[in-house]
Amino acid sequence: MTFLRVTLFSLVVLLAYTLFANILPQVQSNPPAEEEIEPASLDRAGQIAWGERLFEGKGACTLCHKNLGRAPDLLGMDLGEELRSRIADPAYRGAAEGLEEAEAFEVYLRESMLDPSAYVVPGFGKKGTRDRESPMPRADAPPVSLTPAEIDALIAFLQDRAGVEVTVPLPAAETEVAAAEPVTGTAEEGPATTAEEVIDRYACAACHDLLGSGAEVGPPLAGIGTRLDREALRRAILDPDAEIPPGYEPGLMPTDFGEQMRASELELLLDYLAGLEAGEAKP
Ligand code: HEC
Numbered sequence: 453m454t455f456l457r458v459t460l461f462s463l464v465v466l467l468a469y470t471l472f473a474n475i476l477p478q479v480q481s482n483p484p485a486e487e488e489i490e491p492a493s494l495d496r497a498g499q500i501a502w503g504e505r506l507f508e509g510k511g512a513c514t515l516c517h518k519n520l521g522r523a524p525d526l527l528g529m530d531l532g533e534e535l536r537s538r539i540a541d542p543a544y545r546g547a548a549e550g551l552e553e554a555e556a557f558e559v560y561l562r563e564s565m566l567d568p569s570a571y572v573v574p575g576f577g578k579k580g581t582r583d584r585e586s587p588m589p590r591a592d593a594p595p596v597s598l599t600p601a602e603i604d605a606l607i608a609f610l611q612d613r614a615g616v617e618v619t620v621p622l623p624a625a626e627t628e629v630a631a632a633e634p635v636t637g638t639a640e641e642g643p644a645t646t647a648e649e650v651i652d653r654y655a656c657a658a659c660h661d662l663l664g665s666g667a668e669v670g671p672p673l674a675g676i677g678t679r680l681d682r683e684a685l686r687r688a689i690l691d692p693d694a695e696i697p698p699g700y701e702p703g704l705m706p707t708d709f710g711e712q713m714r715a716s717e718l719e720l721l722l723d724y725l726a727g728l729e730a731g732e733a734k735p
C-alpha cells in the first residue's frame with residue numbers, strides 16, 4: 453500500500469515537472485511524433501511513406517513548396533497534369549521527352565531535384581535571370597544533402613501523387629532510413645552545440661547564403677550585424693514578418709523558429725550572425 457502511494461506520488465511529481473517543462477517556451481523540445489520505418493520492410497508503400505516524410509522533413513521541400521506562390525505548390529496542384537504540360541512545353545529540353553509517361557515523370561522529377569536550372573517553371577526563376585536560373589537548391593548538395601536512396605523515395609512519393617506507376621528502384625535492404633527526421637526540431641538529438649549545427653538543423657542555408665550555400669531566396673546576411681543589433685536580429689528570426697527588408701516579401705521565412713529552437717541555439721545563432729563580416733558568408 454505504502455509502495456503504491458509512493459509510486460503514485462512520484463508519478464504525479466514527474467507529471468507536474470513534465471507539464472512545467474512543456475509550458476516553458478523555447479527551452480522545451482518537441483516530442484518526436486514519428487514511428488521508425490524499418491529499412492528491411494521498405495516495400496513500395498514504405499518507400500512512398502518515406503518519401504512523404506522526407507518531403508516535409510530532411511528534404512525541407514515544404515519550406516518553399518507550399519501555398520505561397522513562390523514555388524509550385526506540388527501537393528496542392530494536380531501534379532500529373534502539371535508535369536505533363538511541363539514536359540510538353542517547347543522550352544523543355546531535358547531527357548524526359550519522348551518517354552512513356554511514368555518514366556518521363558521519373559526523369560523530370562529527378563532533373564528538378566538534381567539540376568533545378570535545367571528547366572525553370574515560367575515565372576519562378578531567380579529575380580533578374582528571366583527564368584534561366586532556379587532559386588531551388590540542389591537536393592543532393594548542402595544544406596539538404598539527400599542520398600540517392602532518399603531522392604528515389606521522394607520521386608516515388610511524387611510519382612504516386614501524380615497518379616502514375618512508381619518506376620524508381622526499391623531501396624537496398626541495408627539502406628539507412630533513420631535520417632528522415634524533420635530538419636527542424638529534432639528533439640532526440642539534444643540541442644545543437646555550434647552555430648553551424650543550428651544553421652544546418654533549421655535549414656537557414658536553403659534560403660540564405662550561409663556556410664557557402666549561395667542561396668538567394670532570402671537576403672544575404674553578410675555584415676548583417678552592422679545593420680541590425682542583437683535585439684533586431686532576434687526579432688528577425690522569431691518574428692520574420694514584422695519587418696521586411698526592401699525587395700523581399702513576407703510569408704516565406706518560417707515563423708515558428710521560436711517554438712522549434714532552444715534558447716541556447718538561438719543565442720549561438722545570434723553570436724554567429726552578429727559576427728558575420730560584410731562580404732563574408734562563411735565562418
Ligand atoms: C528554397 C526553395 C525551394 C526548396 C527548399 C525546394 N524547392 Fe523545388 N522548386 C523551387 C522553385 C522556386 C521551383 C520552380 C522553379 C524551377 O522550376 O526550378 C521548384 C521546382 C521544383 C520542381 C518542379 C515543379 C514543377 O512544377 O514542374 C520539383 C519536382 C521540385 N521543385 C521538387 C522539390 C523537392 C522534392 C524539394 C525537397 C527535396 C524541393 N523541391 C525543395 C523552390 C524550392
Ligand code: HEC
Nearest residue numbers: 515654655656659669670671688692695696697700704705
Ligand atoms: C524558406 C526560406 C527561409 C528560411 C528557411 C530562412 N529564412 Fe531568413 N529570410 C527569408 C526571407 C524571404 C527573408 C526576407 C523577408 C522577411 O524578413 O521575412 C528573411 C529574412 C531574414 C533576416 C532579416 C534580414 C534583413 O536583412 O533584415 C534574418 C536575420 C534571417 N532571415 C535569418 C534566418 C535564419 C537565422 C534562419 C534559420 C534559422 C532563416 N533566416 C531561415 C527566408 C528564409
